[in-house]
Amino acid sequence: MSNPAVAQPIQDTLKSARGLAFKRWLPRLLMPMFGIFAFLLFWQMIAGSIDTSLGKFPGPTQVASQFGALVDEHQREQKRADAFFARQEKRNAEKLAQNPEADVSIRPYTGKPTFFKQIFTSLYTVMTGFFIASLLAIPLGIVCGLSKPIYNAVNPLIQIFKPVSPLAWLPLVTMVVSAVYTSSDPLFAKSFVTSAVTVALCCLWPTVINTTVGVANLDKDMQNVSRVLSLSPLSHVRRIVLPAAIPMIFTGLRLSLATGWMVLIAAEMLAQNPGLGKFIWDEFQNGSSNSLGRIMVAVIVIGLLGFVLDRLMLMLQRHVSWDKHADLR
């Protein structure tokens, strides 16, 4: 640069901007990284000193290597699945060669679900349970919020059923599902239905309560607008109540999803739904020297998935919320 009178202020601005950016990003990015790193160090130190009958308590390095082993297993299982389908096709071709009218079909793979497939099953189950719960909870919450007498009638039931643990619901749900869901060729496995229903039963309460509160605390001005315009009840709900209550509804939904995810793991362990809960239970039963490490991998994955699910709900909430200035975290 030829003219120092112009260059110097520009350099100064750049330097101060860099300094400002660094100060702003430092707490947001570096502090969490520092926190995680300190925790990993602490964990590695503690793990070395706990001796269980299954070997040492797994530290971060062991957990990382077990994760690698799980990835390898997944790839091996994919190869075996390919071999399985190749054998089937060969057998079907032979059958057709002998008898062109033979009834052949491709059967699904009979091998065990891998860790990643189990993750997918868990997510699918929790989404189903959460969806059922929301379908029940949001209308119920709206009705309770709009009408005080109905709220007084339903509230005691909500308060009584809210604290019941999923492990207490499970035997009842299992018996009911066994008795009611009988068909020779079911679309969903009984264990899936049991887990989804248990998740729904336990996670509908936060949504009901928050929806009720959100609807009941409708701003007086909004109510007046509705009366002035003489809106029909349905229009009132659709155009005034729901949009105003969205923030509270979504708070309830986020709490429900978090609860549902926790409940799912316990429900899967007992109902034997082939997801992460069953993975942990099977590893515990195996009692091999790798078991603790693999269980830790599952624990961390469960935590990360719960975090991701929460962030997704947050993004959805920001998208749907009409108050763009609200600080949603």
Add this chain to the structure above:
Amino acid sequence: MRNSTARRSFMKKTLTGLGCAAVMLLTPLSMQIAHAANPEKDELKFGFIKLTDMAPLAIAYEKGFFEDEGLYVTLEAQANWKVLLDRVIDGELDGAHMLSGQPIGATIGFGTKAEVVTAFTMDLNGNAITMSNAVWAEMKKQVPMENGKPVHPIKADTLKPVVEQYKAKGKPFNLGMVFPVSTHNYELRYWLAAGGISPGYYAPAKGDITGTLNADVLLSVTPPPQMPATMEAGTINGYSVGEPWNQAAVFKGIGVPVITDYDIRKNMSEKVFGVSKSWADANPETHKRVVKALIRAGKWLDEDNNANRKEAVEILSRPEYVGADAKVIANSMTGTFEYEKGDKREVPDFNVFFRYHATYPYYSDAIWYLTQMRRWGQIGEAKPDSWYLDMAKQVFLPAVYQSAASELVAEGKAQAEDFPPAGEDGFRPPLADTIDGVSYDGRKPNEYINQFKIGLKADSVL
């Protein structure tokens, strides 16, 4: 005109008939059988518990024996024996690795009443009784030693003083077994009674099915994989279970196996492949094919003097089957058994999958379990000898086994000598080599029951 057309159609029919006969004679029997009947259901789900003797199921899957029969089988580990039995009864599982006592108990109505049958014995022997380190230390004082090592088999007489000590201090002496109608329960009770310890009685008529009436020791149910942890926690002082949970206790240094069921009473059916009667009636061809695949698996496991066992150990150590470390499973599967740490002994028949006609469902085995059920009160009243045989015939289906076996021989996959002769009446020869010396003859159950010092007599009522 009519004569010639009649003659032509007659010729056509005869020639077609001769042609078919020629084709039948020339094509191999296996292809004919494949066309004979298709399995009614070819996508099957079988349950198992994580024990080494689920091996025939794992081998039949891994070696493609199920696929050879046109069956697509998924194997799924179950949480415990009760869940497994319930799921077979309500149809979620097509069949399962079951304790020999489960089909029998279900059919007579002890526990859930349901009709469950079996046509295949999965293995003989394979269990042991393990005590915690503390109890073993006390027991050892009574055990005769030779060259610094305990003399085996160790009788429960050595445990009796320990139990009295606990009683004197007012502490309960708890032992674990896997299920009220499990082989382990009966073996543990047999061993305890032989040593003069009362294991308790069942009194279903009075509503008491805990099995602890008049007991010196309290027996309770724990699922097999949780037994080492439960003993470590001190909830039980010992347990009777299958492998690998006895060797696992040795490896973890928390317990010592004291006796195997081979030494209590040898070569009787341990696990069976159980299916619900309604399933067996609705799917006879499928059932036969499953038994064929399992027979081949059992034969492979015992082939060439257990040459294939090492490969079996590797398969069983996979997390989807038993999952325990291979070195824990290896001992018992390859014919050795470790008692105290470092004290490994040869027990070549610890697990028998095919030798001694192991896979044939003998009525005398079913009757033995029935006699023990009567001895401890699970059967509440006196029953004539004929009743025992009738119950055995309802539960064990040797006819299905024989048709599967003869098909395998016809296909060249097995020899006729591998199986009992066609005229087999279902009774093993009387067994005299037992820990208490009482001889068992399946034809005289009531006489057998009356020979025991501890236990209900054939016609006693509690």
